[in-house]
Amino acid sequence: MHPSFNEFINKMTQLVSSAKNDEEKILSQGERFLADLVAQDNWLPEEFAKPHPDYYQQYLLYSAPDKSFSVVSFVWGPGQSTPVHDHTVWGLIGMLRGSEIEESYKLGDLGQPVKKLGTQQLNPGDVGKVSPTIGDIHKVSNAYDDRVSISIHVYGADIGEVSRHVFNENTSESKTFISGYAN
Numbered sequence: 350m351h352p353s354f355n356e357f358i359n360k361m362t363q364l365v366s367s368a369k370n371d372e373e374k375i376l377s378q379g380e381r382f383l384a385d386l387v388a389q390d391n392w393l394p395e396e397f398a399k400p401h402p403d404y405y406q407q408y409l410l411y412s413a414p415d416k417s418f419s420v421v422s423f424v425w426g427p428g429q430s431t432p433v434h435d436h437t438v439w440g441l442i443g444m445l446r447g448s449e450i451e452e453s454y455k456l457g458d459l460g461q462p463v464k465k466l467g468t469q470q471l472n473p474g475d476v477g478k479v480s481p482t483i484g485d486i487h488k489v490s491n492a493y494d495d496r497v498s499i500s501i502h503v504y505g506a507d508i509g510e511v512s513r514h515v516f517n518e519n520t521s522e523s524k525t526f527i528s529g530y531a532n
């Protein structure tokens with residue numbers, strides 16, 4: 350991997366091990382480290398930047414040996430989007446290339462639609478945050494229908510192995526899922 354990425358991993362390793370479970374500290378300092386990483390679009394290997402015609406792709410770039418955090422490249426084909434979902438652990442989303450729309454939600458009563466809390470657009474260099482404490486339910490879409498967008502995600506677990514949830518937008522019903530990785 351590129352030296353910039355290695356430096357990011359070193360800083361995150363130190364932060365996550367020293368902050369223990371201080372989520373606020375991890376999110377605020379990690380945001381700065383990730384903003385530095387995505388300020389330059391010159392380090393992501395081509396193999397982790399490939400879109401799929403039908404599905405957004407999640408490539409594992411790094412998983413800590415103790416599974417305390419992981420780093421994933423999210424590659425959006427034109428017009429692709431996630432369902433409404435949660436994470437169950439802290440997460441940072443750094444925009445590397447293109448742009449994405451993030452809509453945050455809270456659940457309605459069972460049988461009632463989910464409620465939109467807000468929308469933000471992430472552009473290159475921007476960093477978004479999620480966690481069960483600050484708001485963990487969202488839907489993310491490529492802002493473009495004619496080109497690829499890529500964001501770099503950092504999570505407080507080996508996220509591909511975490512059992513979490515997708516939600517039906519019309520009924521707030523949940524289903525568990527495990528995302529895995531494209532690679």
Ligand code: FE2
Pocket residue numbers: 434435436487489
């Ligand atoms: Fe997400």
